[in-house]
Amino acid sequence: GKLTMSWPTAQRMTVIANSESKTYDGQPLTNGAVAVSGDGFAEGEGAAYNVTGSQTNAGSSDNTFTYTLNPGTKADNYVIETAEGTLTVTPMTAEVVVNIQGSKLSKVYNGAEQSVNGYETAISNPLYTAADFAFSGTASVTGTDAGSYPMGLKAEQFQNTSKNFTNVKFVVNDGELTINPMPLTITAGSDSKAYNGTPLT
Numbered sequence: 629g630k631l632t633m634s635w636p637t638a639q640r641m642t643v644i645a646n647s648e649s650k651t652y653d654g655q656p657l658t659n660g661a662v663a664v665s666g667d668g669f670a671e672g673e674g675a676a677y678n679v680t681g682s683q684t685n686a687g688s689s690d691n692t693f694t695y696t697l698n699p700g701t702k703a704d705n706y707v708i709e710t711a712e713g714t715l716t717v718t719p720m721t722a723e724v725v726v727n728i729q730g731s732k733l734s735k736v737y738n739g740a741e742q743s744v745n746g747y748e749t750a751i752s753n754p755l756y757t758a759a760d761f762a763f764s765g766t767a768s769v770t771g772t773d774a775g776s777y778p779m780g781l782k783a784e785q786f787q788n789t790s791k792n793f794t795n796v797k798f799v800v801n802d803g804e805l806t807i808n809p810m811p812l813t814i815t816a817g818s819d820s821k822a823y824n825g826t827p828l829t
Contacts, residue, residue, distance in 0.1 A: 638704070638705055638706055638707045639666075639667040639668070639669070639670065639705060639706045639707070640666050640667050640706075640707045640709075641664055641665065641666035641667050641668055641669070641706065641707075641708055641709070642664070642665045642666050642708075642709045642710070642711060643662055643663070643664050643675075643677070643695060643708060643709070643710050643711070644662060644663045644664075644665070644710075644711040644712075644713060645659070645661075645662050645679055645681065645691040645692070645693045645710075645711070645712050645713040646659045646661045646662065646663065646691065646713045647659070647691060647713035647714045647715070647716075648691075648713070648715055648716075649715070649716035649717070649718065650716075650717060650718070651717070651718050651719075651720055651721075652685065652686050652717050652718065652719055652720045652755075652792040652793070653720075653755070654684070654755045655684070656682045656683065656684045657682065657683045657684070657715050657716075657717055658679070658681065658682050658691075658715070659679070659681070659691060659713065659715065660677075660679040661679070662677045662679065662693060662695075669701065669706070670705070672700070673697075673698060673700060673701040673705075674697075674698045674701060675695045675696060675697050675698055675701065676695065676696050676698065677693055677694075677695045678693060678694045678695070678696075679691060679692070679693040680692050680693060680694070681693065681712070681713070681715050682715070683715035683716070683717050684717065685717060685791065685792055686717050686718060686719040686791045686792045687716075687717060687791070688714055688715065688716045688717075689714070689715055690712040690713070690714065690715075691712050691713035691714060691715050692712055693710070693712065695708075695710070717792075719791060719792055719793060719794045720753075720755075720792060720793050720794070720795075721794050721795055722753075722795065723752075723795045723796075723797055724751065724752055724753045724756045724793055724795065724796045724797070725751070725752040725797050725799060726749060726750075726751050726752075726756070726761065726786065726796060726797070726798050726799070727749065727750040727751070727799050727801070728747050728748075728749055728781060728783075728786065728798060728799065728800045728801065729747060729748045729749075729750070729801050729803075730746075730747045730767065730779045730781045730800070730801060730802045730803020730804070731744050731745060731746045731747060731748070731767075731779075731803045732744070732803055732804050732805075732806075733804075733805055733806070734806040734808065735805070735806070735807055735808070736807070736808050736809075736810055736811075737772075737773070737774045737807050737808065737809055737810045738810070739772070740772065741770050741771070741772045742770065742771060742772070742805065742807060743768060743769065743770040743771075743805065744768065744769060744779070744803060744804070744805040745767055745768030745769075745803075746767055746768070746803075747767050747781065747803060753793075755792075756790070756793055756796070760788065760789060760790035760792075760793065760796075761786055761787060761788050761789055761790070761796070761798075762786070762787045762789050763785055763786055764785050764786075764787070765780065765781060765782065765785035766779075766780070767779060767781065767803065769803065769804070769805050770805070771805050771807050772807070773807065774807045774808060774809045774810075775806075775807055776804060776805070776806050776807075777804065777805040777806075777807070778802050778803070778804050779802050779803035779804060779805075780802065781800050781801075781802045781803060782800060782802075783798045783799065783800045785800075786798040786800070
């Protein structure tokens with residue numbers, strides 16, 4: 629008769645890093661879990677997984693990982709396929725209000741050119757900062773004569789540049805330079821004399 633040899637076949641499995649998504653909150657999105665499908669490991673054998681994927685800003689990236697077989701687990705006994713999950717951060721759609729207050733300054737006329745510049749911001753969401761928008765105007769104004777000089781700030785000069793926020797509203801209160809007239813007091817001179825029949829001036 630024939631002698632039949634039966635060779636053991638390797639265990640087949642797929643290791644998949646989990647996928648996850650969330651709305652942007654300024655914190656990294658991670659998921660350290662993996663799922664093992666297929667034959668799996670023999671009893672008492674296995675692997676350690678190091679999941680390194682991370683996504684903070686709006687967008688997607690692979691949930692990357694590596695694995696190390698446990699002591700006593702032989703690589704030749706397994707056919708392991710890996711697949712990375714996807715980490716997805718979606719932009720925040722809740723309204724963010726950016727209040728812009730142009731600088732205001734009141735000065736007294738002195739014959740020279742005077743100026744005021746800059747603006748202050750107050751933002752409804754602490755995750756949104758001045759680095760998330762662009763300003764295309766000029767935040768300064770100069771004047772010499774007495775009067776009021778508006779800075780000319782407008783909401784359309786401010787533009788959201790962050791992909792993490794889709795609903796940003798700019799509320800602008802213009803800055804202004806006010807030059808007040810110089811107060812002057814003019815006093816006629818005084819004098820006195822004994823009467824001598826000629827006008828005193």
